[in-house]
Amino acid sequence: MSAAKLQQHDVTQYVERPMNPNDKTSVYSDTAYDSRKPRSMPPEPEHKDGFLMRTARGQRITLPAGAHCKEHASMGYMPSDVKGSIQIEQYEQENRGGHRMVTWPDLLEWxxxxxxxxxxxxxxxxxxxxxxxxxxxxxxxxxxxxxxxxxxxxxxxxxxxxxxxxNRGEPKLKKDTRFYRRTGMVSLYLGKDQPRQEIPFDEFDPYMSFRTGPTGSSSFVLQLAHRYSETLIGHPNQFDHVHGVYLAWEELQQFMDVSQPLPDTVYNERFRPFDPVTVEFDRETNRKPDHWRRFDNRTYLDYCVVASDAAKDYPWGKTREQALAEGWKPSEQRWQEAQQRREQRQENDIA
The missing domain is CATH 1.20.58 (Methane Monooxygenase Hydroxylase; Chain G, domain 1)
Structure with missing residues (x-):
């Protein structure tokens, strides 16, 4: 991450309020990112980047705002990794957990x-x-x-x-980049003995860069560039396919957007009861609390293949409604159809 020439600009001081699970206004601060209420921001300045900076940023991602494909099951944790209960009090005290924060670690941190x-x-x-x-x-x-x-x-x-x-438990990181859902802020590490820099999430624009490995293999990386400075943040993972970058950007947007529930992933499942918007969504859709954790690892891996195929087939650049109208099938539908075909074959074998 580069934090060179980070401009100082006015940002409303954020304060996270004491949590009342039944009142959304008591959980999310005034600065929380809400895609339904875009802020009035100054226009993007003209960047006079040199070759190296343009190469580092890569290509601007120009997808419709928000999460549309939502095939997050194609990457992430296994059900066996998140068995059992969590000590939510510790997560609340340390201001972390899948309902509060996403972190992009520095791969060189010990x-x-x-x-x-x-x-x-x-x-x-x-x-x-x-x-x-x-x-x-x-x-x-x-x-x-x-x-x-x-x-x-x-x-x-x-x-x-x-x-x-x-390595038991979660690593204690200092140089990571932190995305806070409840405040809408991105927290940046600027160096030893320096305070972390807080920047609103909606001031970052997504880019995709191309990497070539020493063996000639290629990969793609999600980058976030601050609109009003030269700050550039790189996703810790490299993706084999372009749609992997798009999914990572969708998942991050959905996590930060307090008008949307938490991304439906294995890791987030245990934290869903502690995010008011997600609780409301799960109640309205009758989502089971252990939707993912009731899968065994092998079955979940089979589902991940289906989700990956759905993400690969998604007509990127179009909204979910447009994609469904064109005949695109999400993983849930594909999985149900595969289950039905499997049951039909079993019935035919018995007959």
Missing amino acids: PVLQRSLQYVIAWFTFAGGLFSAIFIGIFTGLSNGIYLFTYFFLPLFSIWVILRYL
Whole structure:
């Protein structure tokens, strides 16, 4: 993220009010982003960017405002990752949780590197160390297998156990970018011993940049550029397809928009009862509290494939109503039709 030449501009001081779950006005501050009530803002200044800045920003995303495809199930957590209850008091005290904040971590910050290292060590431990010890022990002799198990698998396994213990819970980040739903603010890390900068969400414009890896593989990245400065924020993930960037932008918009419920994801499901707009939406649509968590991982992965296909087929650039009128099918409909075909085949097999 670049925070160079960040201009100072008047922003209404935001104050998050004490929460009363039955009163939306007591939860969302006056500065919360509401797509139904656009603010009056100064016109976008003319940018005289050089080649490097234009390359860093990438191409402006010009989709209809808001979330329309909404196939958020095609990316994110697994149902097994969010089993059990949450200590909502701790989330409220620390001003975080899926009903309050989305964070984009700095990939070079130590807690993030430490968690990445855990996954790498896990792969070498179980896919490399344990499998190699068993394979060598069977085909070259038991003593060789024991040697590998003792001097390769066990040390790696010990490191993995330590990292797993250190990484328990959610990482405590300092350099991340934070998006606050209840205040409509984006909080930026500017450097050590400097206060975080707060900027309204609706002052950012979405861009998509193209990346080429060392092996020649290509990917796409969502970027947010501040309209009145040179501040540029990059999404921590890289996407294999353009529609992945579009989905990430839709999900962020829906999260920040207090006229809309929280994005319907596995991670957010446990936090839905603590966001008034989402509570009202779930009551009106009769959404089950454990809609995603009642899936086992394998079934959910099957659903993710269906959701990914729906996102890939979506006529991006059109509203949801336009897409449905043209015959586009959301994942819910595709899943139900697939279930019906499966049941029909079973009935035919029995007959």
